[in-house]
Amino acid sequence: MKHVPGILACLLFVCSSGCETGSIKTTTANVTPRWIENVAVEPTAGALENPASIRIYIPKSCTTGEKIRTLLLLSGNRTDARDWPANTDIVQQAEINTFVLVFVTLKDSIYETRYYPETTIRWGAAPGGKWIYETLIPYLRKTYALACDRSSVGVLGISTGARGALLIAATYPQIFGAAAGISGYYDNLSLTESKLLTAHYGRYDDFKERWEKNDNVIELAAKCDSTPIFLAHAIRDTEIPVEQSRLMSIRLRQLQKKKPGSYVFEYHESEYYYAHTWRYWKTLTPLIMKFFNNHLK
Numbered sequence: 383m384k385h386v387p388g389i390l391a392c393l394l395f396v397c398s399s400g401c402e403t404g405s406i407k408t409t410t411a412n413v414t415p416r417w418i419e420n421v422a423v424e425p426t427a428g429a430l431e432n433p434a435s436i437r438i439y440i441p442k443s444c445t446t447g448e449k450i451r452t453l454l455l456l457s458g459n460r461t462d463a464r465d466w467p468a469n470t471d472i473v474q475q476a477e478i479n480t481f482v483l484v485f486v487t488l489k490d491s492i493y494e495t496r497y498y499p500e501t502t503i504r505w506g507a508a509p510g511g512k513w514i515y516e517t518l519i520p521y522l523r524k525t526y527a528l529a530c531d532r533s534s535v536g537v538l539g540i541s542t543g544a545r546g547a548l549l550i551a552a553t554y555p556q557i558f559g560a561a562a563g564i565s566g567y568y569d570n571l572s573l574t575e576s577k578l579l580t581a582h583y584g585r586y587d588d589f590k591e592r593w594e595k596n597d598n599v600i601e602l603a604a605k606c607d608s609t610p611i612f613l614a615h616a617i618r619d620t621e622i623p624v625e626q627s628r629l630m631s632i633r634l635r636q637l638q639k640k641k642p643g644s645y646v647f648e649y650h651e652s653e654y655y656y657a658h659t660w661r662y663w664k665t666l667t668p669l670i671m672k673f674f675n676n677h678l679k
């Protein structure tokens with residue numbers, strides 16, 4: 383497997399206890415590119431290589447000696463790893479707040495944690511969400527000393543990636559210290575006619591328990607008691623209705639009442655006309671980064 387060279391020297395001290403750093407690949411200790419492109423993520427032992435598209439941005443601000451925080455950005459079905467920096471000021475925000483950005487594209491994945499005999503769409507050998515946990519996170523830790531401590535690791539997604547962000551944050555709460563979902567969908571049971579979900583989980587009428595319990599973010603929200611969550615949605619969204627985010631916020635509010643002091647979350651709605659486009663999503667970048675800045679150490 384070919385390794386992509388490049389990591390800033392400041393990352394040598396990032397890894398906290400319990401993080402396996404392995405061998406950090408670098409060409410020159412003090413001279414490295416700010417972007418690491420076409421990252422070839424090594425598969426875990428015995429696993430097949432999956433067609434993930436990964437880009438990493440290392441901010442210049444990490445040379446100040448501050449603790450480096452890691453933010454995974456998950457793409458939607460019609461976006462990829464280049465869209466966030468091309469359409470928003472996320473890179474500038476990362477510089478200001480000292481975040482390493484890991485842009486992730488898993489084509490055709492809905493960040494599922496398992497496959498079934500009825501699954502007809504498979505982005506790769508391993509389910510997307512499971513691959514992030516079992517392969518990507520260990521790779522980032524070993525190769526770049528990133529994502530070592532949950533208190534400094536966040537995950538953010540738009541559309542399908544928003545579902546993915548909250549799904550993997552709830553499924554693997556030991557990894558992620560905060561999560562944000564923008565214009566996402568979270569309630570399987572209100573989407574039983576969805577061709578995309580059916581392609582992954584089979585027909586709802588045949589597998590009701592699977593739809594209700596497995597990868598249902600609304601159901602899994604109970605595991606986010608110590609994971610701050612940011613939600614945002616435009617009211618005029620005609621692709622994913624705003625009710626999806628409203629349902630998620632209601633669920634978190636219910637859990638919050640049962641366990642005061644837990645289930646910290648923010649919910650933002652907007653009348654923005656370009657509801658499911660980068661025109662809307664880019665307006666949220668300052669709020670999103672403020673959220674992660676407040677909740678990650």
